[in-house]
Amino acid sequence: MTTTFEDLIAWQKARVFxxxxxxxxxxxxxxxxxxxxxxxRRAAVSIGANIAEGYKRMGKDDKLRFFNYSQGSLEECRCxxxxxxxxxxxxxxxxxxxTSEIEDTSRLLNxxxxxxxxxxxx
Numbered sequence: 001m002t003t004t005f006e007d008l009i010a011w012q013k014a015r016v017f018x019x020x021x022x023x024x025x026x027x028x029x030x031x032x033x034x035x036x037x038x039x040x041r042r043a044a045v046s047i048g049a050n051i052a053e054g055y056k057r058m059g060k061d062d063k064l065r066f067f068n069y070s071q072g073s074l075e076e077c078r079c080x081x082x083x084x085x086x087x088x089x090x091x092x093x094x095x096x097x098x099t100s101e102i103e104d105t106s107r108l109l110n111x112x113x114x115x116x117x118x119x120x121x122x
Contacts (some may be wrong), residue, residue, distance in 0.1 A: 005055035010108035014048040017101040040080040044074040074102045
């Protein structure tokens, strides 16, 4: 049983991913500050923020909407990972690690939303 969003493993994984995005984007070129860096960080933060907000929502549909927003932000980050690799801002090892982190988070979030949908949890 969870008592706060911080207990959710999906949120914990998202938190680790967010920190990695911030660390990696520090190495991006300065001219990306208002472009890719800003967009990538915003999308990453949105993952955790929407999990947190959805957790506290009372209605099932409301909860699921916010978790769906998180899934959308995960996919947005997947796009930014690919682009960052294509532009040579991150190496293949970093692409694989970041992609693995978003896939783990997405899988956990999917399981949680299925449990809500099937009324195993509130």
